[in-house]
Amino acid sequence: MAIYPRLIKDALRNVRYPGVGKDIVSLEMVEDDIHIAGNKVSFSILFDKRQDPFVKSVIKAAETAILTYVGEEVEIKGNIEARFKQETPRIEPDKLLPEVKNIIAVSSGKGGVGKSTVAANVAVALAQLGYKVGLLDADIFGPSIPKMFRVEAARPVLEKIDGRDLIIPVEQYGVKLLSIGFFVHREDAVLWRGTMAGNALKQLISDTHWGSLDFFLLDLPPGTSDIHLTLVQTLAITGALIVTTPQEVALADARKGISMFTGEKVNVPVLGLIENMAWFTPAELPDNRYYIFGKDGGKNLSEALHIPLLGQIPIVQSICEGGDDGVPVALNTATVTGQAFEKLAATLVEQVARRNEQLKPTERVKVKH
Secondary structure (H helix, E strand, O other): OOOOHHHHHHHHOOOEOOOOOOEOOOOOOEOOOOEEEOOEEEEEEEEOOOOOOOHHHHHHHHHHHHHHHOOOOOEOOOOEEEEEOOOOOOOOHHHOOOOEEEEEEEEEOOOOOOHHHHHHHHHHHHHHOOOOEEEEEOOOOOOOHHHHOOOOOOOOOEEEEOOEEEEOOEEEOOEEEEEHHHOOOOOOOOOOOHHHHHHHHHHHHHOEOOOOEEEEEEEOOOOOOHHHHHHHHHOOOOEEEEEEOOOHHHHHHHHHHHHHHHOOOOOOOEEEEEEEEEEEOOOOOOOOOEOOOOOOHHHHHHHHHOOOEEEEEEEOHHHHHHHHHOOOHHHOOOOHHHHHHHHHHHHHHHHHHHHHHHOOOOOOOOOOO
């Protein structure tokens, strides 16, 4: 069959740039250098930034579109070149997020302790108290915030602000939200190496119009990883919240998380410990407490390490239902858990104020080459 440029461009109209909702032809990303020699086709795709985390995925999607809509015999793999516009000077790292007053990392030593549930509800509770709040889902490989806020179908848009194309966060329940989950299909696993994940995270921070915030919460992945290093090298974090359950295995991992933040190289203050799943209270017996994961494990750890225990959150069915339905329990302060998160948010505000009075501002971890 005859191959000509229009066929190539028509095929590429099926390739959308993530998060924008437009195809790469409409966005004028396909360079006017399509070269056809028999079945061999080559051309360039123009990206704004060299650090764009979607370069490889867009090129792969372009190859697939041409093989699908033009013909399987087309020799296209390896023949698409990525080119980059003259980049707008990036903001200096130490001047990132100048309108954000406090950056709080929500972390856990291990998975399954309800860290994202706590982060989501603390963010909502702070917003309910009248603060301006942002929440970044920094768990690149397992994003859950879009579901917890019932915004899975949301797709952030770009807006030119002060000469830069910036992502506009999704807003729900008074909280500004951003997650890699907005840019990938919810059924797809994110198979990225550490460097790619780190670059994507930095872009979500630096290329987003967060505006003025009293509190910017970072929902970190469990454990300690490259993502944690990327964050402390990118942002000066005010302090960390450590989420644990009363179980010994969770407490052991919580100790490691605390050690990571308070170590000499990172030196981020730990604002306090949150004991999640502290006890089980059945809805029909609201005054009863069943300590199914052990009693006061988080409280004992906080005393041993001289770290404040900011709150103990009970297990009730409404927390799970709220997360699955996308309606955080903190929205309803008439419930036991809603009141617990409201109290936790108020305690956090006091703790942050105390930290800012007594300690110097945190510095970014400097990268040494």
